[in-house]
């Protein structure tokens with residue numbers, strides 16, 4: 001046996017590393033980033049703040065001021081605490097580690113966010129994927145049957161879902177939360193909440209097994225890596241134990257505290273993107289043989305006749321989107337495109353019209 005076979009777990013050896021394509025020189029519409037930045041004035045103020053940060057000191061791991069800003073500005077119900085993560089990716093990893101009892105399972109609809117399955121495997125949990133219905137809605141009966149069969153410790157429901165962009169039926173989700181009961185918890189992933197304008201956060205007091213997870217990434221701060229989650233105090237106390245104590249660095253902490261004081265700027269950007277989403281959807285649907293799926297996120301899922309070919313032609317036009325056509329049979333010939341500025345959306349439309 002080789003060194004690698006001796007020491008690395010087979011389920012890790014069989015994976016490939018998360019691939020991020022080089023986007024230099026491209027109009028980047030593949031990763032749901034917010035195209036807008038802060039004003040020059042706010043950038044100056046932020047630079048001043050960051051220059052005063054004590055980078056020689058460890059962060060204070062209670063993160064009291066940052067947590068207060070998040071709870072106060074982002075709709076966390078009164079009396080609820082948040083646990084912070086280095087992006088929600090780290091929160092997902094923390095949840096997996098804390099719940100990785102022998103034989104424990106993670107369940108989520110497919111196609112869905114890939115990190116749920118990846119993180120489950122990293123932690124030695126079994127992942128159960130339940131296909132969505134043909135129209136990409138939640139297959140409630142299949143979900144309830146799979147929950148009864150597998151009794152998962154963790155169920156992930158992204159609201160809205162990535163890569164499909166739709167909001168699942170809220171009533172069906174509530175039935176799932178009830179069916180999971182006290183043998184598991186339901187994590188509602190609201191990464192796209194600023195674009196959905198609907199949330200399970202206000203429902204936290206009704207369900208002990210509900211956890212709501214969010215990130216500032218899609219809101220315009222993907223680079224600083226900050227996610228947060230909230231749920232019952234008892235659950236949060238357990239997840240705090242597996243959180244690396246200094247996981248939010250002092251620059252992220254200072255930047256987030258500053259930007260949250262100006263959250264109206266990010267809200268206005270989200271409103272612009274929601275407006276652009278409607279315009280882009282209409283324009284895309286007017287192209288020949290393009291189907292646009294409904295979206296409550298800052299991206300659109302579209303179906304074309306030959307996604308492979310269209311994706312390659314868009315690359316020639318220096319437009320980078322995500323080809324999700326091979327991800328799941330329900331997504332055959334589908335591309336996922338980020339909603340961006342009017343200029344970048346127009347560039348996408350022109351290139352797409354020339355690529356079909």
Ligand SMILES: *Cc1c(COP(=O)(O)O)cnc(C)c1O
Nearest residue numbers: 087088089113158162191215217
């Ligand atoms: C982008 C995304 C995340 C990841 O967020 P980070 O905070 O940047 O790690 C989580 N969940 C879903 C559904 C996403 O699309």
